[in-house]
Amino acid sequence: MYQFREKCYTKDLKEEKIGDSPLRDEGASLNIFSVYPSAGSHDKPSLSAWPSHIVPLGQHVELQCDSHSNYYKFKLYKEHGNPIPQIQGRSFQKKIVLDPVTSEHAGTYRCYGFNLRHTFKISAQSDPVKIIISGIYKKPFLLALQTPLVNLGEKVTLECRSEIMFDTFTLTSHKYGTIKDSLELSAEHHLGGSQANFSIGPVTPDHAGTYKCYGSYNHSPYEWSDPSVPIDIKITGGTQKRLGISKYGMCAKKKLQKDRSLNGNFESRDGKIIADVKYVKTELVRHMICWALL
Known part of the structure; x- marks a missing residue:
């Protein structure tokens, strides 16, 4: 009589023993491996960052994993780069706070859920959330090449410039304190540093808001500069x-x-x-x- 051990690997590839079973046959013992099938997209939790996915260096961010399915515990992981000891191998209930953040926290995160009653049942992975750490470099300057009081239907150009040779500039628009949209452009280099010109328009009332820009490098796209001094764009000419x-x-x-x-x-x-x-x-x-x- 021979014995074989049936094993299962969970999402984080930890080996779990299911049990021993008798095997009546000749030859060496067998190791049989099985992988629990992933749940469908309907089972996928949602991952969000509060108060923002752009987090100033030394501040905190709360990551929340929500699911409509019957999952009581979640795990969070960072896709690339060095693992974060604060979350490595740990489970949590919906929320986890990263505090204080460093450049090591910058990157792409996902979460998945599992149920303690069913050890081998795990959810699909959430969509990714990019955590940007700002304040790594000196802030750039943002100016409107035309008046920031823009007539409806016209265009306005916002120039982001820095004495630092950044590879990329990102312009963010804010309304009621929340990031509404972002635009990214490759930087143009010159003797005095780098710059990028963002053309906005023809403008509608939806373009009104507060704008900031950041600089970054291609080799560390999730590590940004401090934000520029903001510019408020107002739309006029409407009735x-x-x-x-x-x-x-x-x-x-x-x-x-x-x-x-x-x-x-x-x-x-x-x-x-x-x-x-x-x-x-x-x-x-x-x-x-x-x-x-x-």
Whole structure:
């Protein structure tokens, strides 16, 4: 009688013994290996960084792994570079804080979930989250080549320059303190340093906001400079126009019919409900009326 050991490898490639089973045959003992199949994309958790994925050197970032499936524990790992002792081999419940961050924390992270009741069941990997560590290098300078007060439909160029020979400049736009978008350009080198010109437009109201730029090198793309002094871009030349509110129109009309004391005028124009906002209560305006700059 021979014995064979059945083994299974978990996601982090740790060998787990399932058990011994009798084998009636001739020849040497067999080692049988099996890998638990990965879950589908519907089982994939989501990974997010708070308050931002751009983290100043020495500050902290909270990484949160969420899943709609029945996973009680998660593991976080960094895809490339040196492992982070703070997370290496550790499991956590949804959140983990990296504090204080160093350049070693810069990189791409993923997480996956597992259930302690089912040792060999693990989720699919989350989509990657890039953690950028800023403050590694001296900040560049950002200036608007035209006035930062931009007329609707026109263009504005923001120039990011530095005395350091950066390979790449990244421009970020912020609204309400949150990063809304980012643009990346290869740097142009000259005797005085490096620069990149970001052309924005034709502008819409969505382009309004605060802009900053950072410099970095190709060999360490997740290690950025301090941010430049911000520039606020404001959009002018728009006029307020009443908009058709097909989504809320009937609801607003019913509201008016129920509240005869409300001083508001609604009229039908080309099949749409139009509101004369000057006479409508603030509460109704907030929930029912959509304004825009055109």
